[in-house]
Amino acid sequence: MKHRKSRLAYCLYLSLFLFSCSTNEPTFTLQEETINEGVYASGEILPNPYAFVQSATNEVISQILVKEGDEVSVGDVLAFLGAAEDDTQLTVLHQQLVLASAAADQQSPILKELREKIDAAKSRYQHDQKNAERYAKLALTTAVSQKEADDFALQAETSSAEVTKAQKQYEAKVNELAGAKLQVENALAQANNSLKPKVLHSKINGKVLSISKKVGESVQPGENIMLIGNDKSFQLKLFIDERDINKVKIGQQISFETDAYPKQVFHAQLHKIDALINTALRSVKAEATIDGTTFFYPQSAVEANILIKEQQKALLIPADYLRAGDTIVRKQGKDKQQIKVTTGLRLGSKVQITNGLRAGDILYKNK
Numbered sequence: 001m002k003h004r005k006s007r008l009a010y011c012l013y014l015s016l017f018l019f020s021c022s023t024n025e026p027t028f029t030l031q032e033e034t035i036n037e038g039v040y041a042s043g044e045i046l047p048n049p050y051a052f053v054q055s056a057t058n059e060v061i062s063q064i065l066v067k068e069g070d071e072v073s074v075g076d077v078l079a080f081l082g083a084a085e086d087d088t089q090l091t092v093l094h095q096q097l098v099l100a101s102a103a104a105d106q107q108s109p110i111l112k113e114l115r116e117k118i119d120a121a122k123s124r125y126q127h128d129q130k131n132a133e134r135y136a137k138l139a140l141t142t143a144v145s146q147k148e149a150d151d152f153a154l155q156a157e158t159s160s161a162e163v164t165k166a167q168k169q170y171e172a173k174v175n176e177l178a179g180a181k182l183q184v185e186n187a188l189a190q191a192n193n194s195l196k197p198k199v200l201h202s203k204i205n206g207k208v209l210s211i212s213k214k215v216g217e218s219v220q221p222g223e224n225i226m227l228i229g230n231d232k233s234f235q236l237k238l239f240i241d242e243r244d245i246n247k248v249k250i251g252q253q254i255s256f257e258t259d260a261y262p263k264q265v266f267h268a269q270l271h272k273i274d275a276l277i278n279t280a281l282r283s284v285k286a287e288a289t290i291d292g293t294t295f296f297y298p299q300s301a302v303e304a305n306i307l308i309k310e311q312q313k314a315l316l317i318p319a320d321y322l323r324a325g326d327t328i329v330r331k332q333g334k335d336k337q338q339i340k341v342t343t344g345l346r347l348g349s350k351v352q353i354t355n356g357l358r359a360g361d362i363l364y365k366n367k
Helices: 002-015 084-104 109-140 146-198
Strands: 018-020 027-029 032-047 050-054 059-064 077-081 199-201 206-211 224-229 234-241 253-258 266-278 283-290 301-318 327-332 335-340 342-347 350-355 362-364
Touching: 032 224, 032 253, 032 342, 050 206, 077 224, 084 146, 109 146, 146 199, 234 266, 234 301, 301 342
Parallel strands: none
Antiparallel strands: 018 335, 027 362, 032 234, 032 301, 050 224, 059 077, 077 199, 206 224, 234 283, 253 266, 253 301, 266 283, 301 350, 327 335, 327 362, 342 350
């Protein structure tokens, strides 16, 4: 009986480490590889350049003037915030300015009519002045009476006064229309100034990549309404642990992965490192330009390794061969053996093994 218990205990112990082999299971033969030692960083992908369109105040979206896929330029109006009455006020003032500008123009009908009156008054004065001069000469020869000459002279003076009157009327109207235009311009400027935060413009040239809000929805200060950017060039926005920041430099190469393209590795180059540490996250922001022309989905999450140096003769296993508690199952003769290993760098889909395995070991994939 004692012999049977001992045999049973031995079998239970052995079952923790040795398993029967199956020729159908996927395996991996461990070999030495050259790896790059790097600093881990996480972040997201964004267009290069890009700009989020945001509200500066608590408002309701009254109009969105673009749709996803539209090309926009710097200064283009993208959306209006606030009550519909605000938009109506701006529209009315713009219309009033158009009318006031047209009225104040030198070719406006009213100013043209007043200039015609001046021309007509001048024409009458010239005619009356000639008659007055002619009758004044005739009066000297007694060909006409002095009274007739005086009457024509008075008519010429009256005509001259009409010219002056018409000119003053014209000048007064010009000033009046210019004043009306200026008044509308001032009203529009004041309205634009008060409604400036409610009129959203594009800050860059690019494409409307996404619109996250709808007309009628409320937005808070700093809340994203849409994303404008270049859909043919992308960059990484990364967070680097403050303990690693002294290892990274501008120009270093980066390898990264994103869930949008499983099991693919992409490359970028570090071009900016912030000088300030984010005290909440204890990390530093950095930016990198992505190589190539692959299209990425903006704001996709990424995991990246910033190349620090090359490390020779490293043992790497696929990450899905590593089991809970940093253990693996390797081939041991005709059986399987579960052992604990020491891991090092994690390089995308692979993990460095620093102790516990040797080149040539055959491993079994974690189910």
